[in-house]
Amino acid sequence: MSIARCVGGIVLGCALLIAPLAHGADEAVNEEAKKHFKAGVNLLQDPDGARYEDAYREFEAAYAASLSPKILGNIGYCALKLERDGEAISAYTRYLQEVLDIDPAEAAQVARDVATLRAGLVRVTIAVDFPDATVIDKRIPVRGEPVTNVYGPVSDKTEIGLRPGHHIIQVKAHEESTEPWEFDAKPGATLSRAFSFKPAATARRSSSHVVPWVVTGIGGATLLAGGILGAITLGKVNSIGSHCPNNTCPASYALAPAQDDARRFIRITDAFLIAGGIVAATGLGLVLWSGGPETPRPPGAAAHTTGAQSLLTCSPWGCVAEMSGAF
Numbered sequence: 001m002s003i004a005r006c007v008g009g010i011v012l013g014c015a016l017l018i019a020p021l022a023h024g025a026d027e028a029v030n031e032e033a034k035k036h037f038k039a040g041v042n043l044l045q046d047p048d049g050a051r052y053e054d055a056y057r058e059f060e061a062a063y064a065a066s067l068s069p070k071i072l073g074n075i076g077y078c079a080l081k082l083e084r085d086g087e088a089i090s091a092y093t094r095y096l097q098e099v100l101d102i103d104p105a106e107a108a109q110v111a112r113d114v115a116t117l118r119a120g121l122v123r124v125t126i127a128v129d130f131p132d133a134t135v136i137d138k139r140i141p142v143r144g145e146p147v148t149n150v151y152g153p154v155s156d157k158t159e160i161g162l163r164p165g166h167h168i169i170q171v172k173a174h175e176e177s178t179e180p181w182e183f184d185a186k187p188g189a190t191l192s193r194a195f196s197f198k199p200a201a202t203a204r205r206s207s208s209h210v211v212p213w214v215v216t217g218i219g220g221a222t223l224l225a226g227g228i229l230g231a232i233t234l235g236k237v238n239s240i241g242s243h244c245p246n247n248t249c250p251a252s253y254a255l256a257p258a259q260d261d262a263r264r265f266i267r268i269t270d271a272f273l274i275a276g277g278i279v280a281a282t283g284l285g286l287v288l289w290s291g292g293p294e295t296p297r298p299p300g301a302a303a304h305t306t307g308a309q310s311l312l313t314c315s316p317w318g319c320v321a322e323m324s325g326a327f
Contacts, residue, residue: 033066040074052081069098080117083139083147086161089117120187122162126171127194131155133173140166164189171195212286219280226272233265 040058043051056078063071076091092114096107126135134152137160141147151160154171164187171178178195185191240258249255 030065033062033068036062036065037071037074040078044078050081052078056082056084069095072098082149083163084149084161085117085121085163086123086159089114089121089161120164122164122185122187123159123190124162124169124185125157125159125190125192126151126154126169127157127192128154128171128173129194129196130173133171133195135160136170136172137162138168139163140168169193212283212290214283215286216280216283219276219278219283222272222276222279224276226269226276229265229269229272233262233269236262236265 036058040055040062043055043058056075059071059074059078062068063075072091072095076088076095079085079088079091092110096102096111096114102110124137132153132155134150135154135158137149137151139147139162151158162185164185166184167182169181169183176197178197181193181195183191236258240255240262243249243253243258244255
């Protein structure tokens with residue numbers, strides 16, 4: 001008999017538990033707790049199918065308002081269905097310890113199944129160096145739809161208990177997200193990962209320096225081309241002067257075509273110099289407007305796409321440490 005079948009009896013009789021919750025002499029159960037508990041029961045009995053995630057939240061709210069240990073059985077049942085195995089083990093363990101009137105056969109079966117869950121539990125430690133992070137875990141089963149759970153907020157380190165299998169974990173904070181961590185978790189394994197990324201505002205500032213410097217470079221190249229054309233134009237003007245000293249040209253010298261050629265180069269040179277000056281000034285203005293040269297990144301503030309990440313994997317056969325990153 002599995003936990004699901006065992007606790008199924010508890011869940012089917014959830015409505016009956018409202019009465020002892022309301023009248024227990026040693027339990028201060030207020031109206032808010034009863035409201036959340038009843039909502040959880042209704043969600044489990046939804047005609048379209050049990051809504052475990054919503055019921056889980058309602059039972060947690062009921063427990064927070066009453067601290068009745070009898071609700072821990074319902075929390076554990078929903079956590080099990082959601083594959084939040086670490087939380088299921090914790091809730092069921094406390095349920096067995098704190099509720100004194102559990103049917104002995106039920107208690108023995110739950111204890112055996114909790115031991116089975118504990119043996120296969122994958123313990124994953126997530127470390128972050130930014131506040132209010134959200135850890136998103138997605139397990140990809142061989143059959144059926146992916147199972148997704150969200151943990152947090154996390155500001156330093158947290159440990160979550162996962163079901164063995166293929167997982168994809170991603171950390172999000174401040175509208176930014178890390179690169180996904182994809183791995184196969186063996187039963188009883190212990191894994192850890194550190195996530196670090198640069199805040200969004202810094203990342204935007206970094207990218208904002210590219211365009212201004214490109215514009216400035218184009219302007220500088222245009223000015224350089226104008227300078228080269230200016231030197232060619234000056235050579236053509238000097239050539240006319242050398243052929244026509246004192247403004248007197250020999251009959252064999254084609255003065256008009258030479259003058260037209262010089263005027264054409266003068267116009268082209270002016271256009272390059274004016275355009276280059278405008279473009280270069282615009283680029284420099286954008287550089288100053290965007291905050292000047294980019295300052296070095298402080299230690300530990302690596303971008304999420306380039307930050308180094310560490311991974312420690314342990315199993316009954318030993319531990320392996322890995323570190324990866326791009327620079």
